[in-house]
Amino acid sequence: MERINRWRAFGGWQEVWRHDSKATGTPMEFSIFLPEGEGPQPVLWYLSGLTCNWSNVTEKGDYREACARHGIVFVAPDTSPRGEGVADDAEGAYDFGLGAGFYVDATEEPFAKHYKMRQYIEEELPALIAEHFPVDLNRQAITGHSMGGHGALTIGLRNPERFKSVSAFAPIVAPTQCPWGHKALGGYLGEDRAAWAEYDACKLIEGGARVAALKVDQGGADGFLEEQLKPELLRETCETAGQVVELEIHDGYDHSYYFISSFMPAHIDWHAKYLKA
Numbered sequence: 001m002e003r004i005n006r007w008r009a010f011g012g013w014q015e016v017w018r019h020d021s022k023a024t025g026t027p028m029e030f031s032i033f034l035p036e037g038e039g040p041q042p043v044l045w046y047l048s049g050l051t052c053n054w055s056n057v058t059e060k061g062d063y064r065e066a067c068a069r070h071g072i073v074f075v076a077p078d079t080s081p082r083g084e085g086v087a088d089d090a091e092g093a094y095d096f097g098l099g100a101g102f103y104v105d106a107t108e109e110p111f112a113k114h115y116k117m118r119q120y121i122e123e124e125l126p127a128l129i130a131e132h133f134p135v136d137l138n139r140q141a142i143t144g145h146s147m148g149g150h151g152a153l154t155i156g157l158r159n160p161e162r163f164k165s166v167s168a169f170a171p172i173v174a175p176t177q178c179p180w181g182h183k184a185l186g187g188y189l190g191e192d193r194a195a196w197a198e199y200d201a202c203k204l205i206e207g208g209a210r211v212a213a214l215k216v217d218q219g220g221a222d223g224f225l226e227e228q229l230k231p232e233l234l235r236e237t238c239e240t241a242g243q244v245v246e247l248e249i250h251d252g253y254d255h256s257y258y259f260i261s262s263f264m265p266a267h268i269d270w271h272a273k274y275l276k277a
Helices: 054-060 064-070 117-132 147-158 179-189 193-199 201-206 225-229 231-241 257-275
Strands: 002-009 012-020 027-034 041-047 073-077 135-144 163-169 214-219 246-250
Touching: 012 054, 012 064, 027 054, 027 117, 041 117, 041 147, 041 257, 054 073, 054 257, 064 073, 064 257, 073 117, 117 135, 117 147, 135 147, 135 257, 147 163, 147 193, 147 201, 147 214, 163 257, 179 193, 179 225, 193 201, 201 231, 214 225, 214 231, 214 257, 231 246, 246 257
Parallel strands: 041 073, 041 135, 135 163, 163 214, 214 246
Antiparallel strands: 002 012, 012 027, 027 073
């Protein structure tokens, strides 16, 4: 563990750390906001979208004031392994390979060696955070944006006992039914679509997975809305399955951090209700 940066913010500390990951076999970085206060504090995980790393939400997410007010630790990991020898998209596309790990454990070569983002997020990083920081892993919540929204939904649905609440900003809700998902799941997992289902929020809900509290916000002017994100599929799936979801479309908002930062404080306030219960 090596701390590579630190800033005072809202009475607490915004830090960035680097460590060697056993899951990915590479160095990995994450940012963590540690609010002022004593004793173990609840933790909110934030998973970023395509092309991003920890820096995007850390610099533009506007989460620190709300986290400081509620006493919530905020952790933002990277979106893929990186470094020498890590496979990338053959054509350098933005939606596969580096910066686009899709929070899966790859089984296809040459990605299987390093692309173990599910294992990293679900197992390794929580254990590392619990070892080195004053967090209460009995009080966890998870959120994310776009590809990271997909990650938050699927990780939350696969681990309902771990998370008090799950939310997402403009998530990919059904990657088995959109071009981004077809490329990523096919490339990382192969063409057996039965293996894709555990990485599809709608498929997981159809299969019986449930979470205690679910919230999704989506920009109505998002350029990816109809082809890639398809929030209506999540709404319909939840209605059929009896999974309660708070899903709201916001007119005029796009896919950017202008949208995310506008609704981030409200998401943290919402998570706080469950983390403090």
